[in-house]
Amino acid sequence: MIDYYNYPDHKGHFDQFGGIFASETLMLCLKELQESYAKLKLSKAFQNEFYNDLAHYVGRPSPLYFAKRLTETVGGARIWLKREDLNHTGAHKINNTVGQILMAKAMGKKRIIAETGAGQHGVATATVAARLGLKCVVYMGEVDIQRQAINVYRMKLLGAEVISVTSGSKTLKDALNEAMRDWVANVDDTFYIIGTVAGPAPYPEMVRDFNSIVGKEAKQQFERQVGGLPDALVACVGGGSNAMGLFYEFLNDESVALYGVEAEGKGMKTGKHAASITAGDIGVLHGNRTYVMSDEDGQIIETHSISAGLDYPGVGPEHAFLHYSKRANYVLANDDEALNAFHLLTEIEGILPALESSHAVAYGMKLAQKLDKDKHIIINLSGRGDKDVHTIAALEGIKL
Amino acid sequence: MSRLEQTFIQLKKYKNKALIPFITAGHPHPLLTVPIMHSLVKNGASIIELGMPFSDPMADGIVIQESSEKAIEHGMTLDSVLDIVGEFREEDKDTPVVLMGYLNPIEKFGYEAFVETAANSGVDAVLIVDCPPEESAELLILLKRYNMNQIFLIAPTTDKQRQMYILSQASGFIYCVALKGVTGAANVEYNDLSEKIASVKSISDIPVAIGFGVKDVESALSVAEYGDAVVIGSALVSLLDRCKNQGDVESAIKSFIKPIAIAINKS
Numbered sequence: 001m002i003d004y005y006n007y008p009d010h011k012g013h014f015d016q017f018g019g020i021f022a023s024e025t026l027m028l029c030l031k032e033l034q035e036s037y038a039k040l041k042l043s044k045a046f047q048n049e050f051y052n053d054l055a056h057y058v059g060r061p062s063p064l065y066f067a068k069r070l071t072e073t074v075g076g077a078r079i080w081l082k083r084e085d086l087n088h089t090g091a092h093k094i095n096n097t098v099g100q101i102l103m104a105k106a107m108g109k110k111r112i113i114a115e116t117g118a119g120q121h122g123v124a125t126a127t128v129a130a131r132l133g134l135k136c137v138v139y140m141g142e143v144d145i146q147r148q149a150i151n152v153y154r155m156k157l158l159g160a161e162v163i164s165v166t167s168g169s170k171t172l173k174d175a176l177n178e179a180m181r182d183w184v185a186n187v188d189d190t191f192y193i194i195g196t197v198a199g200p201a202p203y204p205e206m207v208r209d210f211n212s213i214v215g216k217e218a219k220q221q222f223e224r225q226v227g228g229l230p231d232a233l234v235a236c237v238g239g240g241s242n243a244m245g246l247f248y249e250f251l252n253d254e255s256v257a258l259y260g261v262e263a264e265g266k267g268m269k270t271g272k273h274a275a276s277i278t279a280g281d282i283g284v285l286h287g288n289r290t291y292v293m294s295d296e297d298g299q300i301i302e303t304h305s306i307s308a309g310l311d312y313p314g315v316g317p318e319h320a321f322l323h324y325s326k327r328a329n330y331v332l333a334n335d336d337e338a339l340n341a342f343h344l345l346t347e348i349e350g351i352l353p354a355l356e357s358s359h360a361v362a363y364g365m366k367l368a369q370k371l372d373k374d375k376h377i378i379i380n381l382s383g384r385g386d387k388d389v390h391t392i393a394a395l396e397g398i399k400l
Numbered sequence: 401m402s403r404l405e406q407t408f409i410q411l412k413k414y415k416n417k418a419l420i421p422f423i424t425a426g427h428p429h430p431l432l433t434v435p436i437m438h439s440l441v442k443n444g445a446s447i448i449e450l451g452m453p454f455s456d457p458m459a460d461g462i463v464i465q466e467s468s469e470k471a472i473e474h475g476m477t478l479d480s481v482l483d484i485v486g487e488f489r490e491e492d493k494d495t496p497v498v499l500m501g502y503l504n505p506i507e508k509f510g511y512e513a514f515v516e517t518a519a520n521s522g523v524d525a526v527l528i529v530d531c532p533p534e535e536s537a538e539l540l541i542l543l544k545r546y547n548m549n550q551i552f553l554i555a556p557t558t559d560k561q562r563q564m565y566i567l568s569q570a571s572g573f574i575y576c577v578a579l580k581g582v583t584g585a586a587n588v589e590y591n592d593l594s595e596k597i598a599s600v601k602s603i604s605d606i607p608v609a610i611g612f613g614v615k616d617v618e619s620a621l622s623v624a625e626y627g628d629a630v631v632i633g634s635a636l637v638s639l640l641d642r643c644k645n646q647g648d649v650e651s652a653i654k655s656f657i658k659p660i661a662i663a664i665n666k667s
Contacts, residue, residue, distance in 0.1 A: 011534065021503060021530045023459040024553035025580055028562065167465055173456060180458045185581035187557060284503040284530065285456065297477040298505030299455040 002325055004251035007318065012201020012288075015324065018317035020200040022287045025184045034202045036107055041209065046102065053098045054213060057131070058088045060095075062214075064221035064378070069348040070365070077231065077371035079364060081351070081381045082218050082246060091354065091383030092211060092242045093124040097193055099210030101128040104191035111190045112136045115179040117144055117172035117238070118309035118356065119151025120383055121195030126160035136160040139179045141171040144308050151387055169302040172238075172312050176286050196239025197316030200287030204316050211245025218378055219249050226376060232257040234364040235380035236356050237330065238274065238310035240319045242382035247328065258328035260319060261363040263305035265335055274303035276315040277323050277330040285313065290320040306335040306395075307355035307388070337362040342385060342392065354383035355391070404496040404524045404549055404572040407446055408607045408628065417624050417664045418446035420609055421657060422500065422633030424467040425450050425484055426476030428640055435646050437488045439653045441495050444661020449527070449631060452481050452501030459529045461584035463634040467641065478505045478514070482521045489522030496524040498551060498572075503531045511542055519546035525572045527551040533569040540569070549573075554600060556580050556592055564603055573607040574600060575631065578623060581612070584634025588613040590622055597626040617663045624664040632660065 007014045012034070020030055040046040054060040062083045071079045084092040097114075104112060112129045114136070116122030122138040129136035138155055142164045145152050155162050168174040176199075183192045197204045197211075215233075222230050233250060235243035237260040250256045265273035273279065276291045283292035285300060293313040294300050305311045322328035333341075338355055341362035346352050353361055357380070364379040371377070385392075393400050401409075411418050421440050425433050437448055453468035453476050460468070485497050499518065506514050506528070518526070525548055531539065533552055543550050549572030554563055556579065567574065576597060578588040593610070600608055610623040611631025620630050639656055643649045 019535050020532065021535055022532065023529050023555075024532060024566075025459075025555035025557050025577060027532055027555070028557045028559060167462070168455060168469075177456050177458045181461070181582045184459065185585060187580060281508065283507045286458070287530070289507075292504060294455075294504060294508060296508070297479075298508030299472060300504070301455075 004327065007321065008201060008205055012205070014318050014321035017290050017320040017324070018201060018204055018288050020287065021284045021289065022200045023184060025187060029187045030200055036103065037202050037206050040103065040106060046106065050099055050102055054095065058094050058098060059086065060213065061217045061221070062086050064218055064225060067349050070345065071368070073344070073348060074365045074368045076368040076373065077375035077377050078373070079368050080222070080230070080376060080378045082214060082378055084214060084242065084380060084382045085351070085353065085357070085384035089124050089127050090386065091120045091124070092214060092245055093121045093195060094127065095213055095245065096195065096207050096210040096241060097121070097124040097128045100191070100193040100206070101132055104134070105132060107191065109189060109191035110134060111186065112193055113139070113179050113182050113190055114193045114195060115139045115172065115175035116195060117175070117311060118307065119144070119148040119155065119387065120309060122160070122162070123151050123154050123158070125193050126155040126158035129160065130158045137182065138162050139165050139175040139182070141165045141169070141175050143170040144172065147308055147391060148387060150390065172308070173300060196241040197244045197318060198239045198286055198288060198290070198314055204288065204318055207241050208244040208248055208318060211241050212248040214242065214245035214380065215247060215249030218246060222378065229253055229256050230378045231371065231375040232259060232367060232377040234259045234261060234360050234367060234377060236261045236310060236359040236382065237315060237319060238263070238312045238356065239314070240316040242380050244316060244318055246378070246380045251327065258322070259363060259367065260328055260330045261333050261359045262330055263307065263310035263359055264332035265304040265306070267334055268332070272304035274305040274310050274312060275332055276313060277319065278332060288317045290317040291315055291323070306338060307359070309354070309356040310359065331363055333359040333362040339392070341365065351381070352385035353381055354385045355388045357382045402524060402547055402549060402572065403494070404447070407496050408573065411446060411628070418609070418629035419444055419657070419661045419664060420447045420449055420629050420631045421445050421636050422449040422451060422631060423640065424453055424464060424471050424637060425481040426453060426471030426474050427467040427637065428470065428643055430474050430476055430480065432643070432646065432649055433484050434487050436640065436649050436653070438492065439650050440657060441492060443653050443658040445495070445657065447496045447498060447629070449498045449500050450481065450485065452478055452499055452505060454502040454505060457502060459582055461582040461634055463584045463638045467637045478509050482517050482523070485523050486521040497522065498525040498527055499523055500527040501529070503528050511539055515542040515546055515548065519548060523548065525549035525551050527575065533566055536569070551575055553577055554596065556596065560599060563600060567600065567604040567606065570604070570606055573609050573629060576600065576608055576610045576627065577612045578610050579613045583612055585613060588619065588623065593623065594626050617660050620660045620664055630664055
């Protein structure tokens with residue numbers, strides 16, 4: 001049996017995945033970051049400060065909520081929701097930015113940059129930068145800026161400069177490219193807060209660790225509220241930070257089935273989706289080896305999802321590894337299924353899920369239906385849907 | 401001995417510096433790439449760096465990004481880049497060609513198939529921007545088998561210890577990046593550069609090429625002082641971007657490249 005806690009190795013490899021595929025200018029900086037993180041990971045003072053911020057600034061622990069009416073409606077396994085939507089700024093993303101800004105502080109960096117898709121990571125980064133009085137620049141694709149206007153304004157209110165990225169497909173992947181270009185040019189004073197478990201080492205490990213509080217809490221809460229271990233965990237996967245956060249604590253618990261839900265967009269046959277593991281090949285993108293959506297010539301292709309946060313042609317290398325080693329199952333939910341799940345959860349539980357998290361809810365319902373009533377599944381409700389209200393209204397032809 | 405090593409030995413004999421122009425294959429049009437390569441050689445290029453277009457060129461500035469996008473729009477693929485080198489080789493057996501690009505298209509093509517096809521087309525070396533020596537073991541073995549070089553970069557941020565590591569893996573030449581930033585970015589800090597090159601020269605005898613930020617006779621002259629070769633990319637690519645046909649290309653190269661080639665060899 002594989003001990004999943006042996007990964008990544010000292011070069012940042014998760015078996016054949018991960019690593020550091022970066023331009024030479026960044027290598028020294030990445031090595032420094034790796035060394036600092038290795039030290040801080042073991043530092044009691046750093047960990048205390050991190051957990052203190054999670055408790056008093058983020059508002060942790062987030063509840064593990066039994067969705068009684070959703071369970072009754074589906075008529076299968078008992079469905080529990082890990083309520084990351086109740087965190088400060090509305091999603092799991094803040095767990096990681098709180099951790100990384102402490103790293104930036106420890107390393108004496110004065111300027112923060114970030115990329116963002118849906119804007120949740122951008123907001124979470126602008127938030128922690130404001131709190132520490134650090135200059136913050138957020139790169140965001142022009143297309144995403146249009147579909148996430150509220151988050152753009154929130155970032156500006158928080159004092160961040162939002163730079164519109166007009167190259168390539170003008171979405172998350174291009175924002176990441178542009179942030180990398182900024183970093184190469186300003187590597188001395190700038191800390192790059194990557195928002196997902198991708199990028200070159202040590203980011204996949206670091207972002208996973210900062211988010212692993214989600215699974216740690218869920219495990220304790222489940223033990224206390226129910227007893228034993230849940231039967232399955234379900235989380236949506238774009239880059240995969242909320243899923244890694246929930247899964248990590250359970251990786252060596254073989255009896256717990258893991259489901260990562262990729263965005264099927266308008267359907268696999270249409271090619272308009274963002275399912276990198278289901279439909280992609282092993283390749284190299286944004287500093288790591290992983291599953292990548294590219295054409296026959298290896299050019300990265302444009303992805304589609306109703307949710308900007310899942311609209312990414314790669315996936316974190318640890319997910320690639322969990323897929324390759326068959327520890328986790330990567331499954332699909334399409335735009336319509338996500339929308340239906342959004343409405344259902346809103347109507348019967350009074351919880352507006354983010355469109356990203358709605359994918360997890362959609363698949364979680366399917367899974368629950370197939371399982372016996374004495375089984376338990378935990379769905380990571382990674383973010384709240386307030387940011388998506390305009391998108392949904394527009395889709396349904398409603399003028400606000 | 402590889403064509404690249406031979407070229408540097410010849411240059412050294414006459415105390416000359418190599419001019420290495422960078423162009424993106426398939427830009428401004430696939431049919432113009434081979435004529436551009438010949439014209440570069442005619443006007444004083446010693447080595448040609450041929451960019452393999454990639455959709456997400458993270459280390460490149462806007463000029464090379466846009467040239468890649470255009471080349472891809474014109475249907476340029478890795479396969480057709482290799483065909484271009486083959487066509488160039490039919491007439492030019494001596495000028496080394498270095499392919500420069502990103503790893504994902506090569507991952508898709510397959511390392512072995514790529515190296516074998518590249519060798520058969522007459523490629524001399526490859527420079528993969530997002531593949532540092534730490535991740536190059538597999539590619540290096542294949543390239544050696546086919547007598548090709550992998551070119552590595554040394555950046556302003558590369559410290560002495562790492563320079564030693566990179567130089568122990570390097571062959572052909574070493575590419576010193578003159579500035580912190582993407583290709584075609586602002587100005588070079590010559591003091592830092594001269595220190596960096598002196599450090600590299602104290603570790604290894606390998607020829608040193610300097611690039612990023614070289615844009616005209618003046619900047620080429622300033623960096624030629626320190627190294628064995630000067631790479632000029634974005635400035636040339638943006639000039640070629642305005643060319644419509646072979647006539648435009650030839651006059652642009654003659655007026656831009658020739659004076660630089662002459663200048664760096666007079667100093």
